[in-house]
Amino acid sequence: MPTTDLSPAGPALPIALPVDVTTVAHLQGPFAPVVEETAAADLPIEGELPRELDGVYLRNGPNPRFTPLGSYVYPLDGDGMVHGMWLSDGRARYANRFVQTEALRAEEQAGRALWGGLLTGLIPDSSEVGPELGGQPKSLPDINVVRHAGRLLALAEADCPYCLSPTLDTLGRETFDGMLPAGMTAHPKVDPRSGEMVVFCYLIEAPYLTWATIGPDGVVTRPPTPVAGLDRPVMIHDMALTERFVVLVLGPLYFDMQAALSGGSLLAWSPQDGTRIALIPRDGGPVRWSHIDTFWSWHGANAFDDGSGPDAPVVLDYVQWNQPGGLVPGPTQGALVRATINPRTGAVGRDIIDQGTMELPRIDDRVIGGRHHRIALVAVTGKRPVVGGDHDALNFVDTQTGERVQWDAGDLAVSEPVFAPRPGTHDADQGWWITFATNRTNGESWFLVLPAHGPETGPVARIRIPTRVPLGLHGSWLPTQE
Numbered sequence: 001m002p003t004t005d006l007s008p009a010g011p012a013l014p015i016a017l018p019v020d021v022t023t024v025a026h027l028q029g030p031f032a033p034v035v036e037e038t039a040a041a042d043l044p045i046e047g048e049l050p051r052e053l054d055g056v057y058l059r060n061g062p063n064p065r066f067t068p069l070g071s072y073v074y075p076l077d078g079d080g081m082v083h084g085m086w087l088s089d090g091r092a093r094y095a096n097r098f099v100q101t102e103a104l105r106a107e108e109q110a111g112r113a114l115w116g117g118l119l120t121g122l123i124p125d126s127s128e129v130g131p132e133l134g135g136q137p138k139s140l141p142d143i144n145v146v147r148h149a150g151r152l153l154a155l156a157e158a159d160c161p162y163c164l165s166p167t168l169d170t171l172g173r174e175t176f177d178g179m180l181p182a183g184m185t186a187h188p189k190v191d192p193r194s195g196e197m198v199v200f201c202y203l204i205e206a207p208y209l210t211w212a213t214i215g216p217d218g219v220v221t222r223p224p225t226p227v228a229g230l231d232r233p234v235m236i237h238d239m240a241l242t243e244r245f246v247v248l249v250l251g252p253l254y255f256d257m258q259a260a261l262s263g264g265s266l267l268a269w270s271p272q273d274g275t276r277i278a279l280i281p282r283d284g285g286p287v288r289w290s291h292i293d294t295f296w297s298w299h300g301a302n303a304f305d306d307g308s309g310p311d312a313p314v315v316l317d318y319v320q321w322n323q324p325g326g327l328v329p330g331p332t333q334g335a336l337v338r339a340t341i342n343p344r345t346g347a348v349g350r351d352i353i354d355q356g357t358m359e360l361p362r363i364d365d366r367v368i369g370g371r372h373h374r375i376a377l378v379a380v381t382g383k384r385p386v387v388g389g390d391h392d393a394l395n396f397v398d399t400q401t402g403e404r405v406q407w408d409a410g411d412l413a414v415s416e417p418v419f420a421p422r423p424g425t426h427d428a429d430q431g432w433w434i435t436f437a438t439n440r441t442n443g444e445s446w447f448l449v450l451p452a453h454g455p456e457t458g459p460v461a462r463i464r465i466p467t468r469v470p471l472g473l474h475g476s477w478l479p480t481q482e
């Protein structure tokens, strides 16, 4: 990280300089942030936009408002920007808005970044940003956007989400009546049977990890409950849910505050420790731990109970990596894997469903925690050079047959595919996979609609967006009528 001592006399706190954006791949090309907030209606549509698609697709992603200071780690750093595509009556409207955190407002007043990148540990003090923000890390609600209990939530990695209005105005931090003051994961899961949202939150200090539930009315039904068995802070990005368990994969990626304070890395990868899977009984009871060979996982696709007895295995489909790419130097190998976990013995069997570079797995959200048979992911064909986090294809896996089909997106950098069901149907083949995509050559961005039946044939409709939509992370399809 480029730091220097600019004080006129003697050592002082290091000062992080703005990064040279020309040297940071994740600030270039399809990743380059946009600063304009745009709104446009009656967008040009190529092909046939299904009239049954009535609702809004929202997607969040890192979009630094100002040149980052000292370091920029994709996909964790950067201000949140939510992009929305509203569809109704065969017509399309687009808007994008920053998630206006208090810290972003302070930076806008200053006209520059005030908080350093995550690797710098640089946090402004009260003299720069006032007593409320001084000494506090920057909120980064830039990873996901979901709706629960009528609230639109822009979600951070492990912090309070920010509530948004239907027009994407930022309404403020959401603590659920003060019941979740430390916040939650960016990947909460809603049980479609009960409407209950299940969340976890990791913490730098003991107890290091909690989980909680929020009812369909927005009332917290289980306050943050410590997960016993951790003795140090660990990073956990995603979760899965079954009818019986909350499922967490704990790769050996630890927060090392001592190292960070002495100028070292905040995150320490310790492959000698192995990986653990926690099955947390949703009705209480002790956590079941499994210990397995070292791997890293950013994202699960889904989990379910394979049967009904107490010994019924838990099946978890997830994207597996040999190590957390981007955070640890060295080559990465990826795979889509099915783990079968015996909740009594902790034994884990693993089968590779598919191999290659793929990420951001999604299913039909209506079967979260139950049996799924379709997984969609972004993928890399290997036909053209792309940097980490950029993908040139969408993969669609049938977990019953093991068959995988691919739509090669060519020069389009594609984002996470999200399933939009055909209203009135209950089948993951009845509907569409939707996403944003940006042309790497000319910067044109599109909203794509692929048929769930035969997605490898490519989009049935493409909507031209009048501004570039940078590559981003996760989002939701929110139908007008649920």
Ligand SMILES: [Fe+2]
Pocket (backbone or CB within 6 Å): 143, 186, 187, 237, 238, 298, 299, 473, 474
């Ligand atoms: Fe994620």
